[in-house]
Amino acid sequence: MRLTHSLLLGSLTLASSFSYAQSFTLPLWKEKAEALGYELPKPIGFNLSYMALEQNIDVTSIGFNGLELPSFVRNIDMQAEQGSQTSEVVTLRADMWLFPFLNLYVLGGKMTGTSETAVNYDVAIKPLLPNRPDHHIKGRIDNFKLDLDGYLYGGGVVLAGGYKQIFGLVDISYTETELTVIDGSISAWVISPRIGYDFYQQGVPLRVWGGAMYQNVEQSLSGKLTDLDLPAALHPLVKDGTFHIEQQLSTPWNPIVGMQYQVSPSLYFLAEAGFGDRTSIFTSIDFRF
Incomplete structure (x- = not known):
């Protein structure tokens, strides 16, 4: 419902923007920018994109609720090692x-x-x-796996500028992801500064750039312990229990490079790749009006 509500608000905003553009020229100060020699894109756009991403994560806490431990069990402690996260996003x-x-x-x-x-x-x-130390049963779960399927929504701003063929921009966005397989949500701030070169003056409708991506992601995940792939020896101890996990990204920054090709004033293709401790591939098609 929150996703539908957010998209509805976005659509209403754009509808009012079309009406606004009929009586005012968008973007505002367009004539002044064009008088200085800037080539501006059409003001309204719809963008369909796909992103595949892999990165390391740190589990900051693992908590349990509802455990009905036998009287001879004092407690169960779990400590997570550094893990990895893979995801695909269509927006x-x-x-x-x-x-x-x-x-x-x-x-x-x-x-x-x-x-x-x-x-x-x-x-x-x-x-x-009495007066004897506790006996400890220790082990390791090699693949503690959580499904992170869900729906996301959000928004952002882009600040852009340039001089001759050199341009720079900063993209700032915030998104919320409501998970569907397990309980929980993922909130993310993403900041991506870029600097690049525009080949339009050379007769090639191509832009290339390099930059960096910063992600501040908080993941709060909950569910039933019986839904996890735990060792059989632990099943009698956790059959009525639930878990709560907090985790975050290990590395906030990574470098990126990208390009945009203009097929026509109304159609653009974009591709971008991330390197380092976070690897990603991003592609999109942009329709402008």
């Missing part, structure tokens, strides 16, 4: 250039992905005789 974005240097957008989409890590567990058994 539809609607945007508007309000000023030549300022773009506003809303987006919604679908994410599929998994989060995997190794977890070391320690079951403390009470001693049979």
Whole structure:
């Protein structure tokens, strides 16, 4: 419902923008920018994109609720190692250039992905005789896997500028993902500064750039312990229990390179790749009006 509501608000905003554009020229200050020699894109756009991403994660906490431990079990402790996360995201974005240097957008989409890590567990058994130390049953779960399928929505701004063939921009966005397979949500701030070169003056409708991507992602995940691939020896201890996991990205920054090709004033293709501790491939098709 929240996704539908957000997309509806975005559509209404764009509809009012079309009406606004009929009585005013968008972007505002367009004539001044064109008088300075800038080539501006059409003000309204719809963008369909796909992104595949792989990165490392740190599990900051693992908590349990509803465990009915036998009287001889004192407690169960779990500690996670560094893990990895893979995801694929398809989004539809609607945007508007309000000023030549300022773009506003809303987006919604679908994410599929998994989060995997190794977890070391320690079951403390009470001693049979008094004044004796606890007995510990220790083990390792090699593939502690969570499904991260869900629907996302959000919005952002782009600040852009340039001088002759050199341009720069900063893309700032915030998204929320409501998970569907397990309980939980993922909130993400993404900031992507870029600097590039426009070959349009050389007769080639191509832009290339390099930059970096910053992600501040908080993942709060919950579910039934019986839904996890736990060792059989732990099943009697956790059959009524639930888990709550907090995790975040291991590396916030990574470099990116990309290109945009203009097929016509109304159609653009874009491709971008990320490297380093976070690898990604991003492609999109942009329709402008």
